[in-house]
Amino acid sequence: MACESLRVLKQDDTLFMMNYSKQNEHLRVRFPDEACHDVFEGVWIDNMTIGHSPRRFIAAHPTILHSTKSKQNRFYKDQVAVPHQNPTNQRIKRNLANGSKGRMPYDWFYFGLVKNVSREKTVHACQFPQVLVEMLIKACMLENDIVLVLFGGSRSEIEVRQRLNHRFISAEIDPKYHRIIEDRLREGRIVTEHRLLYRLRREAFSSTLSQPQLFNNAGQYTIRFRQRVDHATWQSSTQTA
């Protein structure tokens, strides 16, 4: 797949491959290190816990292989520049006077996960944050460029590309995710039934009684429970002893 993706790229295009670090290490030495002009590695840092064990640190950093097909790879620093922190510094002042928009970003990227309570979150198990995708796209693409989103997923990447006026080609093998993409394309938004929050609430309401909360903030004995009403309201009932 990586091989075919590289084949369809233009000489100045870029291939980004985001994966768990171990899988990317295997992939890197098997293909892009040989086939690409150059391969750079970025790290997405977040409190995303990929693996726990009592005998090692928590694995929490997917990597992004940034592979270029030729020496002429396009990179638009101004579209992703990080504003200078110290604009009073003499060197920075000169850079700003010469039109600098900021410094080149480092290749470790701090972006929060798409939280379960986020409106952006669908029922897709592995959704990338749109801000991260947007940064990668802006780094090497301009309006009207064609982007191959090899794995459609929840369609969050496709949406970013549409917002930035890129054309795109995409594929998704899983029928339930494919439906999310189709519905989202048709409606122009995440359809309610595909939102994770909606699903969680629906499942919560299907169980009639939750764990009782025994005391309220005033220390009074309280019984709270969820009643099965409708999907829009959480209803609780309180009895003071």
Ligand SMILES: C[S@@+](CC[C@H](N)C(=O)[O-])C[C@H]1O[C@@H](n2cnc3c(N)ncnc32)[C@H](O)[C@@H]1O
């Ligand atoms: C990591 S997720 C992509 C998430 C996506 N970037 C997003 O933010 O929603 C990978 C997706 O690739 C799909 N997939 C896996 N193998 C595939 C294949 N051979 N062809 C098309 N899609 C595939 C999976 O079903 C999954 O939805």
